[in-house]
Amino acid sequence: MSTVNLTREQLEERLLALHHASLELVRDVSLESLLEKIARLACEQVNAQYAAVGVVGPNGELEAFIPVGMSEEEIRRMAHPPRGLGLIGTLMRSEKPIRLRDVTSDPRSVGFPPHHPFMTSFLGVPIRQGNRQLGQIYLTNKRDAPEFTEEDEQLIEMLAAYAAVAITNARIYRQLVERDRILTRRNENLALLNELASTLATSSDIDQILDKALTQVLDYLQLEVGEVYLRQENGRTLQRMLHRGSVVEALWQREEFALGESIIGQVAKRDQPFVFKPAPPDGQGLHPQVILQHFQQVACLPIRGRQGVLGVLCVASRHARPLDDLEMQFLATISSWMGLAIENVRLNLQGRRLAVLEERERIGMDLHDGVIQSIYAVGLTLEHARLLIHQDPQAALQRIEQAIRDIDSTIRDIRAYILDLRPRQLQNETLMQGIRRLVKEFHANTLLNVDLQGPEDELAGLPEIQAVALFHICQEALANIAKHARARHVEVTLWKTTDRVLLEVRDDGRGFDPQQVCQSIGHGLSNMQTRARQAGGEVEIISEPGAGTTILAWVPLTNDE
Template sequence: MVMLTREQLEDRLAALHQASIELVGDLSLDTLLERIVTLACQQAEAAYGLLALVDEEGRINRFVQHGMTEEEVARISRPPQGKGLLGALARQKQPIRLADIASDPRRVGFPEGHPPMRSFLGVPIVLGETLLGLLYLTEKRGWSSFTETDQRVIEVLASYAAHAISNARLYQAVLERDRELVQRNEDLSLTNDIAVTLSSSLELEQILDKSLQRVMEYLNVEAGEIWLCEEGSAYLRMALHKGEAAAAFWSRDAFRLGEGFIGLVALQKEILISTDLAHDMRYLRTSVVEAGFRSMIGIPLMAQQGRVVGVLGLVSRKHRTFEQREINQLRLIGMWAGISIENAWLHRRARQVAVLEERERIGMDLHDGIIQSIYAVGLVLDYARLSLRENPVDALAKIDQAINGLNRAIRDIRAYILDLRPRQFRDSETLSQGIQRLVDEFRANSTTELAFSLPEEDFETLPPASATALFHICQEALANIAKHAQAAKASVTLWGTPERVLLEISDDGRGFDLG
């Protein structure tokens, strides 16, 4: 055995100190562990080395080896279990140095395929009272066993390694925390965007398009689709596809409830995931598989009272897995989207009912008023035709009566035109221009004489909301004059002061009873 002089030992420890300082600055845990075990083998001249990290109960949860090739590692039947000498090292938290492993009763033997080893040096990596890992070396090069000096050097290295591992773990924890915060912010951003989209519109097509686009961007998938349940049937039909390979997805646009992947999502009311579409018996569209898509997630769109209104499908060309966090987020989006789709359907039905009711009202009004008036004119003209020879004066009076009746019918029809044709205040026009347009339309469709007084100023500084309100007030007032007032004359006056804008509308019609 060769003994080191004091100077040689000091030089060795100084070199170790310099190398260890560099270790403490390495914040990547993977490279740090490799550097520690490599440095240990170099310092103690060991052929093999292993650094194992342990959990709170002393079980090995991660290890890095040095000295064996990948082929040699592959031949070993099982990884280190933390038993035998490693278990004793973890329990005692004290170094173990042996000339021959086989002579120690604590050994449990090597697994099948493990290379033979004799000399052993094991040192615990401890920070305070906490065991972080185990560092052991075998097969001292050129010597029968490791020396006391080797042990002292590796103990010093283990002390540095403990601080380096602790720093790297703290750094990894900070990075993981940052990743979680970034992901949480992305989740909140998606939630906010979807909420704004779903709450800002009752138009079904807009809800579907914006929601699908945003979810596809969030999950970074190449294609997405939305299927909607047909009312009164057991079928789902594809309402929207976005992304790649549109023809492949549209190759089949309907499934029965419980049929195929989409039908099963709707039937089971649960999220389904497939990571291998080519061998998934539930997936029936071979054209999508042939287009290169491999994985898919289907989300039921749930409305109130647990009713399924559709399915959201997201498809990727990659072998895509989904974290529980993503699944929870998609389940929430499915509930929101389902309720919004149901609301859009209800809104559409309400509009259809309103249109039908308005058509019925117009029909009744025409039947009760204008049509009866025209029918009466026909009777008067028929009477005039029969009395034309015997009493021409009376016949002419009846003709005048018929003409007046037709004029009244024309006025009524014009009033309906004014009442039914919607007009909007245009962004490109001023208040004066908008009121002028209403006056021009009234004059074109009514026999009432209308006077209009307009100042030179255009009220350009008037807030848009106030201008729109005045426009609609004038619109409604003129419609009421044309339809109900029976006025011969009317007037619209618009003027302003430095503090306000005023609009006055008047007519000489019959008015109404305040009582």
């Protein structure tokens, strides 16, 4: 085997030139352009006609193969890129270079595919980092000699060392860029989720929840069409509740599916997402326009609540790029949040309906035990008067007068119920003016004496939240006195300290045990506590049987507490 040996000075010059040229490699952070630079630099250094760089993937397979020296037409005509067989496969498993005078005569060669350029001399050098092989440099057809020399081999080994560092840097940079992209996308997802959470948590309208969530999802992920199907009260039917997107009038031909029927029903029944590409002729039940508009992807995700699947969210896109894992995770999160928000609204409605039923039952019991029995007693009195009218007219007259007094008392009881049930607000009044109005109405309905004391102008600047809270607490306290206290005198006092406003409502009625009342009905008392706490204050209830009742409430002067 004849070679042309270089002098020491010539070899040092080539190594120095290679060193300067290789420094440019580590500055390139794009893996694709870096591999091409390595191949071209290898060609220049040893004067080869063809060169290529192969990169090994995580599983040891040939992940990328970048050739130089061939035209794009020649590359296109070849049946397939190298697969890692023959000499290429041998070099992928080797720790040392392979240098041949004629590649076709080596028994490890498996030949060339059709339209592959003819090659003779060969030099292959592994690109290694420690004990791990990153890739290989391949060189063929040395131009000025029948084969590659030992000096050529040394130069390419040095280039391979630089290439190992450059490839590692490029991969690290690619990983950092990908991590940055993922973190940026996740931050964007979290920002949108936070915005949606505010809407979904505060909205009491299911239509608003669906519209807000679906509109923002379509805009954020740049999807053309979206639909929401919800399970109906029978639990066996899913009905289309919302469609968004002007590209098609509907995603599915039907507006209603049974549980387990078609893709919509299967997603709801199995509680599993389903992603597919629309395909003719039937399009899997999709609307014909979806096929005509060349939609590339449809994703259906279950809308989950705490007690199961509430419906199905469908989105569709004409983009060639499919939804990635992050986007599918985002859609799954949105669908779950929609489910929880819908469930909360439904539970809230059920709670309000139950509260109305409980309040109706309480009012019915109060009316039965008080008003109806009083009217029944009036009827008995009048019946007795009718029997006495001829025998003892004076006694009959006394019975009629007693009936009139009982009817007046019953009318006052009915007015007290109306006073309690009728909604009231501050009507462009100060707190003191509003409470004076309550006291005036209370006196007209109950004929009880009320002593009202409080400042006029000092509370004019009290924030509306605090003023309305004290107004309703006073209303609730007066209503309870009218219904239950049997009082003769009531005192209402309003005053201000440096940091709060206080309200005291005191009566000399029959009193009660606060613990027992709270455990039985207690709606009025709990309402007072709730209103005070929502305004940043508190309520204290002092009462005992036979000793009257005192309601003491306070709220802060500002909204800061």
